[in-house]
Amino acid sequence: MKKSRYSSSRQKACQNCSISKAKCDRGVGRCNRCITRGLNCTYARSHRVEDSTQHTLPPNNDGGPCSPASLTDSLGTGFGDGMSSMIGSTRFSDFTSIGNMAMPASVSGSPATLSLNSGRMDTAPTAVANTHLPRNAQDREDILDFTGLELLCPIDVDGITSRWMNPFIPDSEQRIKQYPTSIIAFISRIFKSYAGSAIRGRGILPFIHPTQMKPQVPNSPLSTCLSLVRMCQHPLPGSENAAIMILQREMDNITESRETYDDISLLAAFQAYLIYSMVLYFRLDLARDHSLRHTMITLQELAHASCKRGLVCATDQARTRPRWEEWIVTEAKRRTLYMMYLFDSVISTQENVPTYLGTELQGLPAPASRTIWEAGTRSDWEQSYNLFLAEWMEPGLAIDELWPIPAEFIEVEIAKRRSRVDHWLEDIDGFGTMLYAVVSCTHGGVKSCFIMDICKAYFSTC
DSSP: OOOOTTOSOOOOSBHHHHHHTOOOOOOSSSOHHHHHHTOOOOBOOOOOOOTTOOOOOOBOTTSSBOOOOOSOSOSOSSSOSOOBOSSSSOBOOSSOOOTTOOOOHHHHSOOEEEETTTTEEEEOOOOGGGOOOOSSHHHHHTOOOOSSOOEEOOSOTHHHHTGGGTTTSOOTTOOEEOOOHHHHHHHHHHHHHHHHHHHHTOSOOTTSOGGGGSTTSTTOHHHHHHHHGGGGSSOOTTOHHHHHHHHHHHHHHHHHHGGGOOHHHHHHHHHHHHHHHHHHHHTSOOTTOTHHHHHHHHHHHHHHHHHTTOSEEGGGGGTOOOOHHHHHHHHHHHHHHHHHHHHHHHHHHHTTOOEEOOGGGTTOBOOOOHHHHTOOSHHHHHHHHHHHHHHOSSOOOBGGGGSOOOTTOOHHHHHHHHHHHHHHHTTOOHHHHHHHHHHHHHHOOSSOOHHHHHHHHHHHTO
16 A cells, blocks of 8 residues: 555654644753643654554564553643633633533543554553553653542641631631731732733642643543633623623532542642632622622632641651652642632731631641652652651641741740741742742741841852
8 A cells, every 4th residue: 555645753843732732842851841831741753654554563672562652641731822712712722621612632532552462553442541651660650649648637627617707706816917018919919910820821820739730630620720711811892791600600510519529629629719719809800799708708618628638648747758649639738728818818808807817727837849849750759858858857847837936935946946947948939939928028027037038048059
């Protein structure tokens, strides 16, 4: 049979950029786009394909057949490079189906599988979660399994779901938190930028772990959310109300389905609901809407349901390294929880309602270091976490160590706390910097200066 003119692949971009129709710089090893999004970067292999012909794969160095390159490395970053909205003029690209829209071929198509007996490529339908066929042992290690997570909840989560009642039912143990006007403005600007990043698909929000953007959890509430909010980028004139109705309908769907979610899906639902709320508040001008307080109550209920399933890894008590999947869930959950508390403070300030220190969160770890959070592979994460355990002979910094120093502390205790905070500052990411800026400028502490502390931390790493 005559060979096809294009039987040899002429594709030069990597698989992820090709699927997303994005520009690829064809970097050695991994392109910059895949590095930024924490994706596996693979390039198409040039090989002949003939109709009705079986091909034997060339042997590898060990004499066995080579594994084929996965053609479904990723759906993109979760934000996509464009989408077809019900209102806007952009188009879907990297997301799972919403409503009646078709699922991309990279997910719904039948993946190529390898027949070990014949050494040839066959095509057979498999589940979506199994579309990744590992090329080597490293790929197998990076496949995430979010089942059987061993998590603990060390705090009273009932204080989260009842937080909205604090201004109406005074408690002598509650401590009012006085935010300076400049800090409320700072938090609002940061949250508005996060909402804008979600709408424009720029990067990954700092409370969403990069691995959550991989297509291993199809039809996740988070992927649906990041698709829908894209329609708010360039809405048609007069379509804002329709956009609001669509987002609120999806928020209602999350509320109705929360009892059916597993750990990772419930976390995704919590994150999605927070993003919807931020977009409605900061981008669609619902700041004065009376339903926003009801939205915050529902958000706190979702936080309660998610946090009740665990906020720390069970291995933390023994000071041993947990599974990567366990750490991802707990760290992302805590970051989302801290974001929700800051969002609640903004809304309460707008409504002239007092805000209270989140004493129910006492003992939870502060945001993890940038190195651990941004580790792109299991081996990199394990190496970073082992280094963290070696450097922190005592438990890592707790969130309440960033709060006002108790009056009964003596000089030795104050110096120790300051030293621990300085150590934590040496390797924090943008989220940790933002959080420290808020607590430092709000509570002050002892001889605390945000700019000096940050500069000191930067120079200590040189």
